[in-house]
Amino acid sequence: MSALPLSDIKVLDLTRVLAGPLSTQMLADLGADVIKIERPGTGDDARAFGPPYLADTVGKQTNNNAFYLCANRNKRSVTVNIATTEGQQIIRKLAKGCDVFVENYKVGDLKRYDLDYDSICAINPGVIYCSVTGFGQTGPYSARVGYDAIFQAMGGLMSVTGHMDGEPGAGPMKVGPSIVDYMTGMNTSIGILAALYHRKCNGGQGQHIDVCLLDTVIASLSHHAQIYLMNRTCPPRRGTWGNGGLPSGVFRCADGELMLVVGNDAQFARACTVLGQPELAINPKFAKNNDRIIHVKEIMAMFARLFLKNTLGYWLEELQKAGIPCGPVNDFAHVFADEHVRSRGIKVEVKHPFEPSLSLIRNAITFSGTPITQYRSPPQLGEHTDEVLTEIGYGADDIERLKNVDII
Template identity: 80%
Template structure:
């Protein structure tokens, strides 16, 4: 088996909460040696975003919660007080020998500590320095802080998410998980990988990468935003309705819900056969997809009545036989019990000091030659401080002194 794709790449991770840590975790999964620098005593802000927390074997309160665990596997954790001049010197010394430096402090914050891009480039000209912020390094909003939900609102995502206007509960709605953080983490990873390739192929030049949540959410709106740019109109909220083929949406069955997407006219005809109403496919109002879009409320109401006549499993099996895309609306218990999900190995077990068989979500990438098979538990706060500092000449006595002084 070959080494992982990023074996030999070293990363300093000065990120907190979600977007930045997710990006660094991706690099760690791919084989990079990622050193996470945390605040002594409290660590990454995400460690306080609980509960739930892992149960400490001795019943003590701890800072290993689900929010932290989801974004920090395969890393080493060291604690450094970057507000202390000696702590700043340690970070700069570590930065001399790394390839990538990731941070998500507010614009200008790290300049106070001599840890901004220009300061780090002075000790390591080839550094790939990635700044992950809410609004980016430029523009009138650059100094502002923000969290995922703010960008879902400001970037337009909430304006097109939610129940259809006129229905109970209509109005802007936040997407459940922190999806903008996740997408920003992926964009950061892509930018870092591209910069590493550029440095290797085009003369060894390092650079500063500016990635922000606001840019990411706007770009992610893709065809929705393009509709506005073409005709000046914001697409309406569609609830669970699709935005291409029709009918498409969640239909209530006798014992649960099923998501259906009829993508073309041939699928529509087969769906009508499955539902026992083949004549619908020849109705002039429904023959072509554009016709069905124009009469969307009517065809959706007809399908809604038909789906109530049987159970989810029955409709799912029959529609699958007919080659019509559909799927049950699963909760997480059903997701992780699904035989396909289990076959794909989306749940992995790691050995954590608090839980020998801790479940994590595996990386979504699958490689034929360099598979990701080694998953290490997200580290305890400062678990690797002595080990990492030993690599730059700090012995145990020096580390103990620095700990007593609050530097590490």
């Protein structure tokens, strides 16, 4: 079996919270040696983002919460105070031997410490230096700070998410998880991997990558944004209703809720048969998808009444037999109990100092030749400081002195 794809890559990770750490976690899963730099004493801001926290062996809450645990597996944690001269020297020494340098500080912040791209490139010309920010390295908002929800709002995502106008609770709505952070993390990983490939194939040239949350969320709006660009009309919120193939949406059954997506006219005809109303498929108002779009409220109301006549299990079985895309609306308990999810092994167990069998979600990519088979738990704050500093030439006395003066 081959080594993991990035087993010869070293990453210096100066990111915090979610988008940056999610990206470097991806690189770590793929085999990179990711050295996570944290503040002495407090660490990554995510460690203080609220409960639930793991408890230690005597029941005391620790700084290992869900925010931190979801984005930092397979890394090594080193504590360094980069506001000090000696701390900056440690970072530069680490950076000299790394392939990738990832940071998510405010634009210009690291220049004060000579840890910006130009400074690091001067000592390591081949470095892939990636800056992850809210608004990017350029533009009138570049100095602003922000978190995921700000970009869901500013980038247009909230404008097309939520109940339809005229319904109870209508208005813009935030997506539940920090989805812009997650997508930005993926874009960051893609950019880094592309730059590594370019460096390998084009003479060792490094470069600076600029990834930001605002760009990411706008790009993610795909056909919604394209509708506006085509006709300058802002798409409305549709709740769970689709805006392509119809009928599409959540329908309440006798004992639960079902998500249905009718993607074409043939599926519509089969759905009508399953629901006991085959004549709807030849009704001129509904026969073609473009007609159903015009009469969407009417056909959605008809389907809503029909689904109430039987159970969720019955409809799922009949629709699936007819080849119509559908699924239950699951909470997390149902998700992780689902036989297919379980067969895919999406939940993995790792050893952790405070939890002998800590559940994490595995990397979503599977490889035939270089499978990811081992996961290490997210590190304790500063767990690998001595180990990493020893690797770059610091002796035991040096390390003890740095600890005594709060530099590490």
